[in-house]
Every structure is written in C-alpha cells, then in structure tokens.
Amino acid sequence: MFFIGLLLFFASEMFSQDVDFYIKNQNDNFDFQKMPKEMSFDEYNILSQSFRMQDMMFGFFVPGYVHFKANDKKTGYALVTLSSLSYATFAYQLVWSKNNLSDSSFFYNLNNLSSLSSDLKTNTLIMGGALFTIGSSYLFDIIHGKYRLQKKQNAIRYKYSLKASLSDAYIPNKYSNIACFFSMKIYF
Amino acid sequence: MIKIYILSIFLFTGFFVNSQNLKPEIKYLQIINNQNNKFIINDNIRNAEICADSLFYRIDTYNNDVSSFFLLLSESYYLLKKYDLALFTLLQQRILFYSDSINIYSKKLLNQCLNKTNKKLPASFSILEKSLDTILFVNSAQKVDFLFSITFFINSKNTKHKLLNLITFYEKYFNQNVSFGMAKWKLLNTAGINLKTQTKYLLINDFNNPLSDYDNQDLLYNLPIKLKNKILNHNT
Incomplete structure (x- = not known):
C-alpha cells in the first residue's frame, strides 16, 4: 500500500511544474541580465541550471540525466551505456531463468542463496549484480552530477566576477549599467 | 585648439578603455597560475585563447603586457601538462612579442618545455636566440614566417588549428600570399594528410623558398602522383 501511495505521489508530481516548496514571483524567462x-x-x-527534485525523478528514467544537464556528456553517455547493459543483462537472465530453471521469484532466490543449485545461484547473482549497477549508477548520476554542476557554476562565477573586480573600470553598484565616465544617475 | 583638446580627451579615454581588456586577463592568469588549480586554469583557457588571437594584431607595436600575457598563457598550458601548446605559445612570445624584462624566466620555461616534449629546436632558432634582440629589427611578416617554420618542427596535432589561425591572420593582416612553406603545409593539411607523410614531404628548403607567386602545381612538385592527385581532387 505504501509503495502504491509513493508511486502515485511520484506519478502526480511528474505532471506538475516542480516539487520545490517555494513560489516564484518573477518570470525568469524575461529577465535579461547583463553578462x-x-x-x-x-x-x-x-x-542558468539548478538541481531540482524533479531532476532526481527524470534521472530514474533517463540514465545520466544530471550529467547531461551539467554538460558532462562523456560521463553521461558512459552511464547510459552502463545502465542499458545492466537492464539488458537483468532482462535476459530473468527470461532465461523462467524458461530453464524454476518459477520461484528473484527476491525469494536472493534470500535463500545457500539452498540453490549452482545454475540458479549464478543466475540470481548476475541479476543481483545488474540491479546493484542500475541503482549505483543512478545514485552516482545524482550525487556526482550535482557536484559537477556546482563546481562548474562556481568556476564560471569565480572567473567572471574576479575579472570584473580586477578591471579598473569595475563598478561595484549592480544597478548602474552606464559607463561611469560620462554619466550620472539619481535614485529616489 | 579647444576642439583638439576635447578630441584628445576622447581619444585618450578610448585607448585607456581598450587597454583595460588585457590587464584583468593578465592579473587573472597570475592568480590562477599561482593557485595551481587545474580545473580553474582549464576553464579559463578558452577565454585566454580568444584574447591571444586578438593580440596578434598588435604585432607591430611593442607592448610589455602582451609579452607577459603570452608567457602566463604558456605557463597555464604547462601546468595543464599540454607541453606542446606551452612550447608553441612561448615561441610566439619569444619571436613575435620579445621582451627583455621577462627573458630569463621565459628561457627557463622554454627549456623545461623542450625537455618535457623531447623536442629539439632547429639550429636557426639557436643562432637567433643568441642575439634575440635582432628579431626586433626584422619585419613582422618575416617574424611570422620564422615562427611558422620553427613550429612545424614541433610536429604536433594540437598546434594544427593554431597554425591555421596564424595563416588566416597573416593573409588578413599583411594582405599578401603566405610563404611557400606555409602554403604547402596548408594544402597538405586541408587535404587531411597525416603528420608522418607531411614530415616526409615538407622540406626545410620549402620554408626558405622565396617564391611568392605560386600555384598548386608548384607546391606539390616533389610529391608522388597518387598523393598529388588526392590533394588536387580535394582542393578542386
């Protein structure tokens, strides 16, 4: 019942805009910033990217999603390959075990490994390994992807803000966008 | 007279603002090179390369800042372990934008790069290195020619697009044909001939050839017919 509830929650959230718990009052799409x-x-x-809870859900269906978001395509494609291979291995072993071995479920076999025949034991271990790879690649995608995204964002911010501070024409007031030599602004 | 004063103020402001673009880049390169953080250095390479490409157009004016910029960019490449690019950038600094004030450090870095890449520069460079100040008196087009002939001996994949940029700059800035060796190198590269074959058929004499009015047949004089046809088919 709990799992059905969780599934329904995620399914309903997939169609909503986002699952963050704050309201955006400003329309970012029309906020043209000076760059x-x-x-x-x-x-x-x-x-302009930010890591959201929605990405965690998308990452479950699209392997390497967060890495693609962080423009780390090499790792993203590696995760796609790894996950696809794991899914394929799991499916193949599942079909093979149903046809050749027994009707017992995978989770039952996993709990009673010591009492299984050698063929069934190998089959169960391979399936377990495939599931573990899928799960770990998903976690890696989310945790490492978020780290990479933040690191890249920090590097870009550091680079441009430091260069702006180093230039003599740097204007610390963020509201002034006219060269200081020839202009005057009055705020009320 | 008042008009001249006003005009000179505007001109001065223009030059002042223009020269500001390079100084933050130099200061930033100094800061990140000292930190030795490869992630930040690598992130800045694209910006520094854009700046370096625009600096070629200052070839005829002596500026110590330009020289320092190329030295610092070379240091960045060295820290990223891209030794061939570090060597190429250093050669640009030493040949195109030579400066006395940074000569000792530049020479030290050059020797380190040569050790890392296991390359040996041709004798023509060693001769000129002994009297580097004479390079200041050669005209700019000859400087680029000389840089090109030296860089060809580095023989690296990474410097290929840099050399193509250099040829584009040469044709645009000096408004004349590139030298015989450069044109032959460009022809071989645009046809996709690999580095090994290039080294086989590009000779030192090609870079010393004073011929300025040439066509494709002249450039391909010593090549086997099969290779010649491949290049000509690609270029027509």
Missing part, C-alpha cells in the same frame, strides 16, 4: 562579453552559450547554459 560578460566573453561568456559562451555553454557557460550561460550551465550557469
């Missing part, structure tokens, strides 16, 4: 001249689209893209 450094040398910033590339990739950098802009990384900087």
Whole structure:
C-alpha cells in the first residue's frame, strides 16, 4: 500500500511544474541580465541550471540525466551505456531463468542463496549484480552530477566576477549599467 | 585648439578603455597560475585563447603586457601538462612579442618545455636566440614566417588549428600570399594528410623558398602522383 501511495505521489508530481516548496514571483524567462562579453552559450547554459527534485525523478528514467544537464556528456553517455547493459543483462537472465530453471521469484532466490543449485545461484547473482549497477549508477548520476554542476557554476562565477573586480573600470553598484565616465544617475 | 583638446580627451579615454581588456586577463592568469588549480586554469583557457588571437594584431607595436600575457598563457598550458601548446605559445612570445624584462624566466620555461616534449629546436632558432634582440629589427611578416617554420618542427596535432589561425591572420593582416612553406603545409593539411607523410614531404628548403607567386602545381612538385592527385581532387 505504501509503495502504491509513493508511486502515485511520484506519478502526480511528474505532471506538475516542480516539487520545490517555494513560489516564484518573477518570470525568469524575461529577465535579461547583463553578462560578460566573453561568456559562451555553454557557460550561460550551465550557469542558468539548478538541481531540482524533479531532476532526481527524470534521472530514474533517463540514465545520466544530471550529467547531461551539467554538460558532462562523456560521463553521461558512459552511464547510459552502463545502465542499458545492466537492464539488458537483468532482462535476459530473468527470461532465461523462467524458461530453464524454476518459477520461484528473484527476491525469494536472493534470500535463500545457500539452498540453490549452482545454475540458479549464478543466475540470481548476475541479476543481483545488474540491479546493484542500475541503482549505483543512478545514485552516482545524482550525487556526482550535482557536484559537477556546482563546481562548474562556481568556476564560471569565480572567473567572471574576479575579472570584473580586477578591471579598473569595475563598478561595484549592480544597478548602474552606464559607463561611469560620462554619466550620472539619481535614485529616489 | 579647444576642439583638439576635447578630441584628445576622447581619444585618450578610448585607448585607456581598450587597454583595460588585457590587464584583468593578465592579473587573472597570475592568480590562477599561482593557485595551481587545474580545473580553474582549464576553464579559463578558452577565454585566454580568444584574447591571444586578438593580440596578434598588435604585432607591430611593442607592448610589455602582451609579452607577459603570452608567457602566463604558456605557463597555464604547462601546468595543464599540454607541453606542446606551452612550447608553441612561448615561441610566439619569444619571436613575435620579445621582451627583455621577462627573458630569463621565459628561457627557463622554454627549456623545461623542450625537455618535457623531447623536442629539439632547429639550429636557426639557436643562432637567433643568441642575439634575440635582432628579431626586433626584422619585419613582422618575416617574424611570422620564422615562427611558422620553427613550429612545424614541433610536429604536433594540437598546434594544427593554431597554425591555421596564424595563416588566416597573416593573409588578413599583411594582405599578401603566405610563404611557400606555409602554403604547402596548408594544402597538405586541408587535404587531411597525416603528420608522418607531411614530415616526409615538407622540406626545410620549402620554408626558405622565396617564391611568392605560386600555384598548386608548384607546391606539390616533389610529391608522388597518387598523393598529388588526392590533394588536387580535394582542393578542386
């Protein structure tokens, strides 16, 4: 019952906008910010990403989702390959065991490993290994992906803000966007 | 007279603002190189390369900042263990933007890069190195020619796009044909000939060839017919 409830919760959240518990009053899509001249689209893209609970759910269906979000395509594709292979191995072993060995369930076999025949034991261990790989690659995707995203965002912020501070024309007031040499602004 | 004063203030401000772009880059490179954090250094390489490409256009004006920038960029490559690119950037600094004030450190880094890459520069460089100040008196086009002939002997995949950039700059800035050796190298590379074959058919004489009016047949004079046809088919 608990699992059905959890599944229904996740299914309903999949169709909602997000699962964060705060309200956005501002429409970010129309907030055009002043950005450094040398910033590339990739950098802009990384900087505008944020890790949300929704990504954890998407990551379950699309292996390597968080890494793709962090523009770490190499690791992302490695996770896709690893997960696909694990799913394929699990499915193949499941079909093979149903056809050749017994009708007993995988979880029952896993709990009674010592009493199984050698063929069934190998089959159960391979399936267990495949499930473990799927689970661990999912966790790796979320934890390492979030770490990579934050590290990249911090590097970009560090680079451009430090360069702005090092330049003599740096204006600390974030509201002034006119060169200080020829302009004057009055705020009320 | 008042008009001249006003105009000079505007001009001065323009130059001042223009020169500001390089200084933050230099200071930032100094900071990150000292930290020796490879992630931050690697993240900045793209920005530094854009800056370096724009600095080629200052080839005719002596500026110590430009020289320092190339040295620091080379140091960044060295810290990232991209020794061939570090060597190429150092050669750019020493040949195109030579500066006395950083000569000792630059020479030390050059020797370290040569040790790491197991490369030996041709004798022509060693001769010039003994009297590097004479490089200041050669014209800029000859400097680029010389850099190109030296860089070819580094023979690395990573420097390929840098050299193609250099050729584009040469044709655009000096508004003249590139030298015989450069043109031959460009022809071989655009046809996708590998580095091993290139070294076999590109000779030192090609870089010393003073011929300025040439066509594809002249460039491919010493190549076997099969290779020649492959290149000509690719370029037509």
